[in-house]
Amino acid sequence: MRSKTESQQSLRKAGIRYLEKYAASTQSLRDVLKKRTLRFEVPDASDVNVFDTWIDNIIDQFTKNGLLNDQLFAQARANSLFRKGTSIRMIRSKLIKKGISNNIIDATIAELASEWKDPDWKAAIRFSQRKKLGPFRISKNRDDFIKRDLVSLGRAGFSFKMAKKIVYALDPENIDKDDGY
Secondary structure, eight states, rough: OOOHHHHHHHHHHHHHHHHHHOOOOHHHHHHHHHHTTSSSOSSSSTTTHHHHHHHHHHHHHHHHHSOOOOOHHHHHHHHHHHHOOOOOOHHHHHHHHHTTOHHHHHHHHHHHHHHSOOOOHHHHHHHHHHHHHHHHHSSGGGGGGHHHHHHHHHTTOHHHHHHHHHTOOOOHHHTSOOOOO
């Protein structure tokens, strides 16, 4: 059995190694460290929550030192997803899954919305370019793929109205100049 400080130190080192490799939210790191504690034996049978205390201390220390910041994580993740063509609805969902609080998510999405007249429209265009949907389709027989393209855009979190507008667009060169209106 490991000593208490040795286990706490190894847990801290595991957290640092994880943050060196991956950008993480507080909840993601908490989950990784919690999983790691399954390998440890409980140092004192009377203190069952000792691992939770250790994890809380490690997360507090990492937050104070700037190694862990949910606001910066949310902004970076949202910007990355947006550049890939992810809808605002899907960005929100993915950030919730990472354990980001609603007020941070709202602020992050508001920041995206302030940069673009309609961020979902820009994301839908980017998604269509990446997946070669609608006017970006290489094939000459676009009509054969209309239903498939609409479904693909719908699954990605875009409204039917927006999906329809993209799929039926004729000119891929000018679709980006139109900001969804």
